Amino acid sequence: MRVNALSIDLEFWWCNEFLTDYLPCDREDGFRESLRPVFAVLDAFDVRATFFVLGAVAEQYPEVVSEIHRSGHEIACHAYSHRLLYTMNRDEFEDELKKSLELLADYNPIGFRAPSFSLNNRTKWAIDLLDKHGFKYDSSIFPVKNRLYGVPGAPVGIYRPSRDDISIHDPDGPIVEFPLSVLPFGMNIPISGGFYLRALPERFLAWSIGRVVTRRPANIYVHPHDIYPGPPPLKVPFISRLITYHGVRTSLEKLIMLVTRFSFMPMGALLDRMALLPRDELISAAPAIPREVVGRDNPAILPLSMSELLQQPIDAAARQYAGRGRKPISERGDSR
Numbered sequence: 001m002r003v004n005a006l007s008i009d010l011e012f013w014w015c016n017e018f019l020t021d022y023l024p025c026d027r028e029d030g031f032r033e034s035l036r037p038v039f040a041v042l043d044a045f046d047v048r049a050t051f052f053v054l055g056a057v058a059e060q061y062p063e064v065v066s067e068i069h070r071s072g073h074e075i076a077c078h079a080y081s082h083r084l085l086y087t088m089n090r091d092e093f094e095d096e097l098k099k100s101l102e103l104l105a106d107y108n109p110i111g112f113r114a115p116s117f118s119l120n121n122r123t124k125w126a127i128d129l130l131d132k133h134g135f136k137y138d139s140s141i142f143p144v145k146n147r148l149y150g151v152p153g154a155p156v157g158i159y160r161p162s163r164d165d166i167s168i169h170d171p172d173g174p175i176v177e178f179p180l181s182v183l184p185f186g187m188n189i190p191i192s193g194g195f196y197l198r199a200l201p202e203r204f205l206a207w208s209i210g211r212v213v214t215r216r217p218a219n220i221y222v223h224p225h226d227i228y229p230g231p232p233p234l235k236v237p238f239i240s241r242l243i244t245y246h247g248v249r250t251s252l253e254k255l256i257m258l259v260t261r262f263s264f265m266p267m268g269a270l271l272d273r274m275a276l277l278p279r280d281e282l283i284s285a286a287p288a289i290p291r292e293v294v295g296r297d298n299p300a301i302l303p304l305s306m307s308e309l310l311q312q313p314i315d316a317a318a319r320q321y322a323g324r325g326r327k328p329i330s331e332r333g334d335s336r
């Protein structure tokens, strides 16, 4: 079985364009609490992932980012404020990048994800800036089209976007792109995380991601609030409510299904293993292989044990998976 990439967009629950106009002035971020379900799964099944960290999170919770890194996960960049690239000009985006890179300087991030996948041909200048600031790979392109994002017609597998048209592969392109996974089935069906993880039936997810991994590594993403039902439900229009809250209480079992059925590693390490990244000292920022979780002294993130996890109402189906171990990864990168 192929090894795939799992990533977590580390941001606040209000970094969601569908809530922007309805946010209360005084709001609790509940940030550490929101991380407990996702860490319970990563720890219980010994999975390492890439965390695309918002600069504002690194500024407010540096100890959390440090602990994530110490636990063997890759730290990558999710810009500073979660402003969409479409709403910025080139200089404003460069300021965001510089600010984030200062905050993440201890981790030498080599990967980037645009807030809400807002990289398309209108914002293709971002490719040059990512190259200029030392990034080696990007994971912002969703080969679909919806009202918020998408680059329809972009390759569904890993490629190098052309500076002139990011939906076209250019062997000399400066940045490796790992698009979010879609199932090509007449049209590209998004299946790779977030709302799609919450909304799609578990069996369809398992089947469709299984189809993808027969051809190429899958690229799966999760936000902490995709599986944590703690944020206050806001009064928002029906479509915003659906996209924001639907399926939060059943998504944890789907994440557990994914990490038990498929093998994952951090994105930088996976691209490195595929010999797609240039060889230089920056690559060492991404752990080459998944490694054991080290003990957490005075943890910044309260670990949630699997038994606690099982008591959570959001996790009825975890019992079904709790006895299964994670599939080991062989030398060749396949699962045994």
Ligand SMILES: [Zn+2]
Residues within 6 Å of the ligand: 009, 011, 015, 078, 082, 114, 115, 116
């Ligand atoms: Zn985000």
